Amino acid sequence: MQTKKESLIESLTNVTVGFLITMISLHVIFPLLGMENNTGKNALITIYLTVLSVLRNYFLRRYFNRKQS
Incomplete structure (x- = not known):
């Protein structure tokens, strides 16, 4: 199981x-x-979508980690 920090690092990468x-x-x-x-x-559009993606990845990862334990 990943820690919160590991989930964040994976999502950011x-x-x-x-x-x-x-x-x-x-x-x-x-x-x-x-x-x-x-x-x-282009950068503004990409930054906006990137922030949404980081949040989505992090919360989904935490949800599934919690569900598995």
Whole structure:
């Protein structure tokens, strides 16, 4: 079973990788869709989704750890 700290570290690592993939992906997909490719806006969108992802991962991990014990 993971500690709360280990759950947080795993979630942050997972989301950091997702953040980088998303930033790169937005620079590829937006031009293909004819959308403005603005690094500042891309970063804001990605940060918002990253915060949601960290919270989701952490609370789901804690829920399932609690359920298993």
